[in-house]
Amino acid sequence: MTETATARRSRITPEREAELYEAVLDLLREVGYDALTMDAVAARTRSSKATLYRQWGGKAELVAKAVRHNKPGSMLEGVDTGTLKGDLHALTRRSDDCEMEQNSALMRGLAMAMHANPDLLKAFREHLVEPEMVMFRAVLQRAIDRGEVRADNPAIDYVVHMMIGAFAARTLIDDQPPTQTFLLSYIDAVVLPALGVHTGRTSSAG
Amino acid sequence: MTETATARRSRITPEREAELYEAVLDLLREVGYDALTMDAVAARTRSSKATLYRQWGGKAELVAKAVRHNKPGSMLEGVDTGTLKGDLHALTRRSDDCEMEQNSALMRGLAMAMHANPDLLKAFREHLVEPEMVMFRAVLQRAIDRGEVRADNPAIDYVVHMMIGAFAARTLIDDQPPTQTFLLSYIDAVVLPALGVHTGRTSSAG
Numbered sequence: 472m473t474e475t476a477t478a479r480r481s482r483i484t485p486e487r488e489a490e491l492y493e494a495v496l497d498l499l500r501e502v503g504y505d506a507l508t509m510d511a512v513a514a515r516t517r518s519s520k521a522t523l524y525r526q527w528g529g530k531a532e533l534v535a536k537a538v539r540h541n542k543p544g545s546m547l548e549g550v551d552t553g554t555l556k557g558d559l560h561a562l563t564r565r566s567d568d569c570e571m572e573q574n575s576a577l578m579r580g581l582a583m584a585m586h587a588n589p590d591l592l593k594a595f596r597e598h599l600v601e602p603e604m605v606m607f608r609a610v611l612q613r614a615i616d617r618g619e620v621r622a623d624n625p626a627i628d629y630v631v632h633m634m635i636g637a638f639a640a641r642t643l644i645d646d647q648p649p650t651q652t653f654l655l656s657y658i659d660a661v662v663l664p665a666l667g668v669h670t671g672r673t674s675s676a677g
Numbered sequence: 678m679t680e681t682a683t684a685r686r687s688r689i690t691p692e693r694e695a696e697l698y699e700a701v702l703d704l705l706r707e708v709g710y711d712a713l714t715m716d717a718v719a720a721r722t723r724s725s726k727a728t729l730y731r732q733w734g735g736k737a738e739l740v741a742k743a744v745r746h747n748k749p750g751s752m753l754e755g756v757d758t759g760t761l762k763g764d765l766h767a768l769t770r771r772s773d774d775c776e777m778e779q780n781s782a783l784m785r786g787l788a789m790a791m792h793a794n795p796d797l798l799k800a801f802r803e804h805l806v807e808p809e810m811v812m813f814r815a816v817l818q819r820a821i822d823r824g825e826v827r828a829d830n831p832a833i834d835y836v837v838h839m840m841i842g843a844f845a846a847r848t849l850i851d852d853q854p855p856t857q858t859f860l861l862s863y864i865d866a867v868v869l870p871a872l873g874v875h876t877g878r879t880s881s882a883g
Contacts (some may be wrong), residue, residue: 503789505711578849582788583709585849592852600849625866629843631850633867636842637835643784643791643845644806644837646798660831661839665871 483526488540491516495537500576504534504584504591535594538581547606555614556663556670562606563654571638572648574599578639604631611666619668626665633662689732694746697722701743706782710740710790710797741800744787753812761820761874762865768812769860777844778854780805784845810837817872825874832871839868 483491494515498507509530513520527533550561566574577599585592607630614620620627637657641649663670689697700722704713715736719726733739756767772780783805791798813836820826826833843863847855869876 502793503711505709505789576792579788579792582785583711586782586785587708596849596852604850625862626870629863629867632843632846632863633839635849636844636846637838638842639845639849640838640842643802643841644810646802656831657835657838661835661867661871664832664873665867667870 483522491518492537492540495533496541496577499534499537499580500573501580503580507534507580509533531588531590534581534584535588535590538591538594539598541577541598547609550610551613553617555610555619555666555668556659558610558613559658559662560655562610563651563658566651568648568650571650571654575638575642575648579642600631600635603635607631607634614666614668620666624667626667630662630666633665637661689728697724698743698746701739702747702783705740705743705786706779707786709786713740713786715739737794737796740787740790741794741796744797744800745804747783747804753815756816757819759823761816761825761872762869762876764816764819765864765868766861768816769857769864772857774854774856777856777860781844781848781854785848806837806841809841813837813840820872820874826872830873832873836868836872839871843867 491512495507495512498511498515502511507530509520509523512518512533513523523533527536547562550558550565552558552561581591581595585595611620611627611630615622615627626633634654637654638649641647641653647653659670697718701713701718704717704721708717713736715726715729718724718739719729729739733742753768756764756771758764758767787797787801791801817826817833817836821828821833832839840860843860844855847853847859853859865876
């Protein structure tokens, strides 16, 4: 059982592991993947580089694990308001502006690296994009079941593009981070009308 | 006039300058801003690093100039089909899939750097984002003038978010580059309905 003994000797506690992943995600947001060094991770977490390499093998593995460890900000659990507008607003309100800015920074920090590193792209998709897609699909299915949205509305396939796209484009276009206020207004102006859900508008009739 | 003489001595031809900027943009697409080195630019363009530093001062200035030099892929000139759908489709068709993938790669390559470098962000916004916004605004204004879109439709403010967002989200969500086919289908399913423009759909009635 020499192997087990070695594994145990080099193993760190789950709390310490979580702390390390948080530090890696913070560094990714601050400097991005390319500029993130194992030296910086070691310094930030007061660990030795030898430990980091022994435990994770290298930067790509460590970053992919940290992304996998990141919990999606908004979960569906407990959200069921009875209307699509209510559900989409409730989901948006579950991430505060600080979390949104953090996710936006993480997306920027990983954008380039994901395309060079299939493992990282897989981790990002599985742990950050797909939970969002599952959530939006569930909310839409309820709206279809209630008769709010037609099952053959072609915009159904693009709800995640609309939402993640607005999120990503906000910083580029307006030089401002995505906020709850922006996303709620975008949902009412774009997402619901595209899905054929007509909500009362406060703008004056033309 | 010693200064002018010095400036002239170090000046490169406009053709050579264009060639250098193209090489810088190619490198940005391939490796991203952080991993782009002046050594790599020198090697790729067969120039000396001394020349590059003398001419541009440093990497940030060189990259910002290269971005400024990049021509927007789609210009409004010559596009006026008489319908919003026709205009948006025509604009989309002016960039082929290769150009779209190049712009997508450039966006990824600059995403992180822009937030650390205000000059680069300014260059990116002024030379890549704003021409797109001006173009979409002109096309929308025509649609409003024709009575196709109501002037108070709240989606008008989000047309660029919808378009650039879908462009950026495509790779993240579907692991595929944005293509003409994808964007044309997204325009019909999302952009036009959000703007209250109802075009005939081929999907079966539910």
